[in-house]
Amino acid sequence: MYREESEEVQRSIRSDPSHLPRHSYPEPIMDHEWNDNQPIYRQLRDRVVAMILDGVLKEGDPLPSVRNVAAEYRVNHLTVLKGYQQLVDEQLVESKRGRGMFINAGARNLLLRGERQKFLAEEWPRVYATIQRLGLKAEELLDVAPTRRPPQEEAPSKTEEEGER
Numbered sequence: 001m002y003r004e005e006s007e008e009v010q011r012s013i014r015s016d017p018s019h020l021p022r023h024s025y026p027e028p029i030m031d032h033e034w035n036d037n038q039p040i041y042r043q044l045r046d047r048v049v050a051m052i053l054d055g056v057l058k059e060g061d062p063l064p065s066v067r068n069v070a071a072e073y074r075v076n077h078l079t080v081l082k083g084y085q086q087l088v089d090e091q092l093v094e095s096k097r098g099r100g101m102f103i104n105a106g107a108r109n110l111l112l113r114g115e116r117q118k119f120l121a122e123e124w125p126r127v128y129a130t131i132q133r134l135g136l137k138a139e140e141l142l143d144v145a146p147t148r149r150p151p152q153e154e155a156p157s158k159t160e161e162e163g164e165r
Contacts, residue, residue, distance in 0.1 A: 044083030052108055063101040
């Protein structure tokens with residue numbers, strides 16, 4: 001009898017998720033493969049950063065628990081904790097004792113500023129050199145560029161960024 005009820009409960013949970021907590025975690029889109037050239041905790045940090053920049057994780061969203069990430073990606077929980085701690089140190093997330101870690105307000109804009117500066121300083125010179133070497137014209141590049149994102153997902157303008165300070 002108990003087993004039949006248990007199976008019925010499980011079927012209802014799968015078919016009607018309304019009883020689950022409203023604030024559920026986003027579907028992870030992190031890759032399960034690790035790069036040997038960089039520590040795993042840093043790769044975890046970078047993957048969470050990418051999820052914030054891509055809008056998968058938004059302000060106030062919880063990060064998946066350390067235990068869940070460690071189990072799902074088969075890494076030590078201290079490795080996950082170290083990656084999460086970097087996010088705390090960068091003021092992108094905050095730890096709420098007993099509740100977990102949550103994305104801070106303004107985290108995406110903070111990341112955008114930093115990532116833009118990093119791109120312009122580190123990657124753009126190589127990209128620009130390749131463009132020059134190949135003799136590509138701006139029109140050619142724009143013709144093959146993907147279409148722009150809708151306005152609500154575009155990066156904030158300079159005036160919006162300055163208004164936050």
